[in-house]
Amino acid sequence: MKTATRASEAPEVLNRAVHVWLCRLEPASIASLARSSRTVLSEDERERADRIRRESQRQMFEVAHALVRQGLSVYADVDETDWSFDTNQWGRPEIAGPAHAPPFTFSLSHTHGLVACAISVGIECGVDVENFARGGQPLRVARRVLSEREFADLERQPVETKLDRLLEYWTLKEAYLKARGVGMSVAMQDVSFALDERGIRLVAVDSEATSGPDAWSFTSARPTPSHMLALALGPPDGPSRTVMMREGLPRDPAG
């Protein structure tokens, strides 16, 4: 009989907080980390990984999904291999089992060099990370993803900070849409933020939104020199939660 890994922290630590687990993907260690991460994945997750042709993307996927499992098991007496997941109609993963698991909410994001997983209880949360060295010409797509107001603000930025500003808007929008679980079914342009001396404010939302901008709070950070991260915390009491960033995989899957 398998015995559950004992939770190292009580689930109640998440009643007032959101923990964001960050795992850097270093070229020297990614292969072995992905190999050991794979051992805790479900068959379905391993099959999904196997369908990813590019090795670096596949390794990132394996580490990301191990991070979700291990992160959740920090707060519940559930073995990392025993979590099961469903997805909502727009693809958001949600916990399906085991039945005795606390009502955790989580959000996952992965990009070249970094994986992030936000975990909380009872609120909507969404995380997004992007790499500054992302391919293509991100500033070219600004018109397509930014609202009029955001685009005007971007145009006012000096050339050396334009990319930072664009990625800040971009990650905030994705984090917010991921927290709602709707993903890219909502046009990014229909969601608008203001970034100024008053901080980060959500100033316009699409017609499908069921809660107003004030129900939300946002954090923007640069967890590494190459990455931008945004976190969105929503109803019912996201704005009163504190945010804690935590580094590394909670446990070496090979250990």
Ligand SMILES: CC(C)(COP(=O)(O)OP(=O)(O)OC[C@H]1O[C@@H](n2cnc3c(N)ncnc32)[C@H](O)[C@@H]1OP(=O)(O)O)[C@@H](O)C(=O)NCCC(=O)NCCS
């Ligand atoms: C969710 C979405 C915003 C992801 O953004 P991204 O920056 O490309 O990727 P990230 O690494 O930040 O996030 C991916 C993770 O978000 C999660 N996710 C997927 N759909 C989600 C949704 N509707 N809501 C919240 N989270 C979602 C998953 O955990 C996914 O990781 P996985 O595929 O390894 O399981 C976006 O890709 C999306 O909406 N996808 C679903 C629909 C789609 O592909 N439409 C085509 C758009 S043109």
